[in-house]
Amino acid sequence: xxxxxxxxxxxxxxxxxxxxxxxxxxxxxxxxxxxxxxxxxxxxxxxxxxxxxxxxxxxxxxxxxxxxxxxxxxxxxxxxxxxxxxxxxxxxxxxxxxxxxxxxxxxxxxxxxxxxxxxxxxxxxxxxxxxxxxxxxxxxxxxxxxxxxxxxxxxxxxxxxxxxxxxxxxxxxxxxxxxxxxxxxxxxxxxxxxxxxxxxxxxxxxxxxxxxxxxxxxxxxxxxxxxxxxxxxxxxxxxxxxxxxxxxxxxxxxxxxxxxxxxxxxxxxxxxxxxxxxxxxxxxxxxxxxxxxxxxxxxxxxxxxxxxxxxxxxxxxxxxxxxxxxxxxxxxxxxxxxxxxxxxxxxxxxxxxxxxxxxxxxxxxxxxxxxxxxxxxxxxxxxxxx
Numbered sequence: 001x002x003x004x005x006x007x008x009x010x011x012x013x014x015x016x017x018x019x020x021x022x023x024x025x026x027x028x029x030x031x032x033x034x035x036x037x038x039x040x041x042x043x044x045x046x047x048x049x050x051x052x053x054x055x056x057x058x059x060x061x062x063x064x065x066x067x068x069x070x071x072x073x074x075x076x077x078x079x080x081x082x083x084x085x086x087x088x089x090x091x092x093x094x095x096x097x098x099x100x101x102x103x104x105x106x107x108x109x110x111x112x113x114x115x116x117x118x119x120x121x122x123x124x125x126x127x128x129x130x131x132x133x134x135x136x137x138x139x140x141x142x143x144x145x146x147x148x149x150x151x152x153x154x155x156x157x158x159x160x161x162x163x164x165x166x167x168x169x170x171x172x173x174x175x176x177x178x179x180x181x182x183x184x185x186x187x188x189x190x191x192x193x194x195x196x197x198x199x200x201x202x203x204x205x206x207x208x209x210x211x212x213x214x215x216x217x218x219x220x221x222x223x224x225x226x227x228x229x230x231x232x233x234x235x236x237x238x239x240x241x242x243x244x245x246x247x248x249x250x251x252x253x254x255x256x257x258x259x260x261x262x263x264x265x266x267x268x269x270x271x272x273x274x275x276x277x278x279x280x281x282x283x284x285x286x287x288x289x290x291x292x293x294x295x296x297x298x299x300x301x302x303x304x305x306x307x308x309x310x311x312x313x314x315x316x317x318x319x320x321x322x323x324x325x326x327x328x329x330x331x332x333x334x335x336x337x338x339x340x341x342x343x344x345x346x347x348x349x350x351x352x353x354x355x356x357x358x359x360x361x362x363x364x365x366x367x368x369x370x371x372x373x374x375x376x377x378x379x380x381x382x383x384x385x386x
């Protein structure tokens with residue numbers, strides 16, 4: 001059977017970055033282990049938040065960042081386009097089936113899509129959110145790019161999605177194209193399973209601070225919880241976001257020494273913080289946008305073996321059971337936050353047991369090997385049926 005050569009092209013930083021970078025990295029981890037060649041090409045992003053080299057190797061996989069060229073004026077944009085055409089030609093392997101995976105196709109990516117099709121690449125898309133759903137911020141340019149991508153779904157060899165609702169949406173747009181739900185992956189990071197909480201109990205929120213993230217309800221719930229407990233706790237916030245959003249949230253925490261903001265942490269620092277914490281919180285608003293996605297940090301949290309407190313949005317209840325392998329609450333519900341924190345801190349043994357069972361969820365649904373194989377097998381099935 002002919003081997004497959006994988007090329008990933010999108011405006012996502014690599015090998016270091018945010019949630020989607022990790023999602024992509026764990027797929028490439030599997031490809032590397034299977035000795036399957038791949039390359040990641042970073043096209044334009046608004047700005048480079050992550051200090052990655054412009055090119056390098058991640059295992060046997062190559063990566064190239066061209067985004068910086070886009071931001072170097074007209075001549076830089078010309079070099080950007082020329083470089084990506086060059087890379088698509090360079091990494092085309094005439095002895096293999098060549099697959100290219102796009103995410104949202106920005107308008108300036110359209111020539112690369114056309115070139116890839118003409119060159120002989122099999123085109124796949126991967127989508128993890130509905131950018132046109134209520135509850136997200138997106139520019140007119142982003143909306144047009146999303147609509148363009150959706151038009152091209154019908155011409156794809158296959159499409160990866162992250163949730164049941166996204167699969168339904170994509171299937172309605174391209175009913176004849178195969179669609180695969182590819183869950184997030186997370187390597188098990190647990191080093192030792194604790195038998196008691198820290199003193200003070202460490203409650204962690206990690207992520208962005210947009211309205212969709214529901215951090216406002218977490219903070220307000222925590223402040224109310226402090227009024228009715230004698231148990232020593234601290235709420236640690238990490239990550240970053242829009243300055244106006246963060247200023248509004250931190251105004252709520254001004255007079256509370258129990259709430260600490262640690263800033264943006266590196267992958268290694270965040271992993272250590274997750275392992276050292278006791279209760280890991282994922283609070284999403286019940287927006288249309290939230291119900292199409294699936295939070296990457298939830299799989300990361302579960303992989304730590306620590307207790308997870310999560311809102312019931314989207315596919316979350318499909319993977320987690322209340323008071324069994326997580327504590328589930330309703331979205332945007334301050335009282336639910338209070339009751340959750342009260343239960344988990346007063347029932348420490350039960351809370352720790354819930355955290356341990358979260359590891360089983362990772363092994364069943366979010367395993368790097370299983371999902372890497374799912375990715376490869378789906379692409380194989382699609383390209384060999386065409």
